[in-house]
Amino acid sequence: MSLLTDEVRALAGRTRVYTAPEPFGAAAGRYFGLAIGDDNPLYSDAEYARAQGLPGVTLPLTLVCETNQYAGLPMDHEGYPGHTWGLDIPGTRQVRGGNSYVFHRRIRPEDVVTATWRIEGVTEKVTGSGHAMLIVMSKASYTNQDGELLAENEESLIFVALEKSS
Amino acid sequence: MSITVGQAVPPLERTIRLTDMVAYAGATWDWHRLHYDPEYVAEKKLPGPIVDGQVFGALLVEQLQDWLGPKSFVHRLDFTFRNLVFAGETVRCEGTVTEAGYERIVCDLRVVVVGSAARTAVAPASATVLLGRADGPGAEAAR
Numbered sequence: 398m399s400l401l402t403d404e405v406r407a408l409a410g411r412t413r414v415y416t417a418p419e420p421f422g423a424a425a426g427r428y429f430g431l432a433i434g435d436d437n438p439l440y441s442d443a444e445y446a447r448a449q450g451l452p453g454v455t456l457p458l459t460l461v462c463e464t465n466q467y468a469g470l471p472m473d474h475e476g477y478p479g480h481t482w483g484l485d486i487p488g489t490r491q492v493r494g495g496n497s498y499v500f501h502r503r504i505r506p507e508d509v510v511t512a513t514w515r516i517e518g519v520t521e522k523v524t525g526s527g528h529a530m531l532i533v534m535s536k537a538s539y540t541n542q543d544g545e546l547l548a549e550n551e552e553s554l555i556f557v558a559l560e561k562s563s
Numbered sequence: 564m565s566i567t568v569g570q571a572v573p574p575l576e577r578t579i580r581l582t583d584m585v586a587y588a589g590a591t592w593d594w595h596r597l598h599y600d601p602e603y604v605a606e607k608k609l610p611g612p613i614v615d616g617q618v619f620g621a622l623l624v625e626q627l628q629d630w631l632g633p634k635s636f637v638h639r640l641d642f643t644f645r646n647l648v649f650a651g652e653t654v655r656c657e658g659t660v661t662e663a664g665y666e667r668i669v670c671d672l673r674v675v676v677v678g679s680a681a682r683t684a685v686a687p688a689s690a691t692v693l694l695g696r697a698d699g700p701g702a703e704a705a706r
Contacts, residue, residue, distance in 0.1 A: 428590045434625075437633075451697050455698075463621065475603075496620060496640075497639070502699040502702040
């Protein structure tokens, strides 16, 4: 049985928009650097950053794609407070496929981020072991309060059927 | 710095402890129990708390930025997850230059788990890095 039902096909084009209630803030970048063990002074030393031609400290590049800071959502029952599509595909397990990031410029502490998420498409394939799987491709575009495009993040979510296709 | 096709990107190795994962959960506003709660992961029949996969993107950028210095800008990064990584494991980011120009390079990258349970965590992966500039093309447009 196909996982690609009319209801699933209709997901394409679904959009969610989140605007952060405040600027990103320098502390968020410094905290992230500390958490991942990245001590690059671009994220913590404004004088060093200015010597490289930057306006001041910037945030680690991938943080905007990893954080839920902008979402302003409550934690769900498993502790997750970020964007999801709330998809429930019966008889499948969900795994993450991967990400494609495009960075247009470094994020600055004063940036107020708006994230626009959109489902770009849904396709069906069969795994090598004969299980049907749905691939949901989403894209987030991150802009700031002046409409500048900061980064883009394409993400694939995969729903693998628990039983083999008949 | 002279960069040539086939040149290895200096590896970055990191042991990801549960403490690091708790810090990462806070820094990214992602407190999903999968990433720190032994009781929850035991219910899911997993061998331990799962490292959030997106941290590998951050480590790959760190690897490239540390190698190429502040006058470089990672413009594109693509990565595909292969296997889960669990608390306490050590990962190594590896890479090779596949295109080398005056203003940009392209690298093939991967993240592997080292040790007794060696496996690939992330592959394929690739990055396009702009050289001779500390910021991206969008910074010029914003001026």
